[in-house]
Amino acid sequence: MNAVAKMPKTAKERGKIAPKKLAHVVLRTKEGNVQNILDWYKVVLEGEAMYENPGIGFVTYDDEHHRVAVLALPGVQDHVDMTCGLHHVAFTYENLHDLMHTYNRLKDEHGITPEFCINHGPTTSMYYFDPDKNQIELQVDNIPEEKFAEYFANGEFTENPIGIKFDPDEMSARLAAGEPEEQLLKRPDGTPPDLREFPVN
């Protein structure tokens, strides 16, 4: 598909009735494992429980009553890699500082580290697995919303739609040393990783 010249109008702008927002993600887990999964999301997202019991729980970190819910059902099986369905859920941070702060907080205080870090071009992204191997992306937009269409039209993404890997410790150090975010978010030249290097879930 060719890049579009500009951002498509919202459904509302086209006179359509569409959802107001994406509300939440619900994860299924084994009986006895709800708290374990809820705790991981509370830590990773700086969330708090809206409600929790051994069978179900809701985590919130903003003005939505829940963004992630975890539900135990009898008969739930272990995760199987490479089945159809959801690949990952992404959460966007305000800026690179917040993303790197989160990277360091999770690593230093909780031993939670990403499986894979890549500058896709449009986003700088870190991919994590929760304890059930659901994949979660923590990211920051590299380009202001109003410039996304321009970016997709300039050929850089078409040339490399995968991205360039980065080392989060190096990124964090460069940021701490005062290198401007704008510069750090720019995708460096290089060879994209093989798709088989991406974490499999």
Ligand SMILES: [Fe+2]
């Ligand atoms: Fe994503």
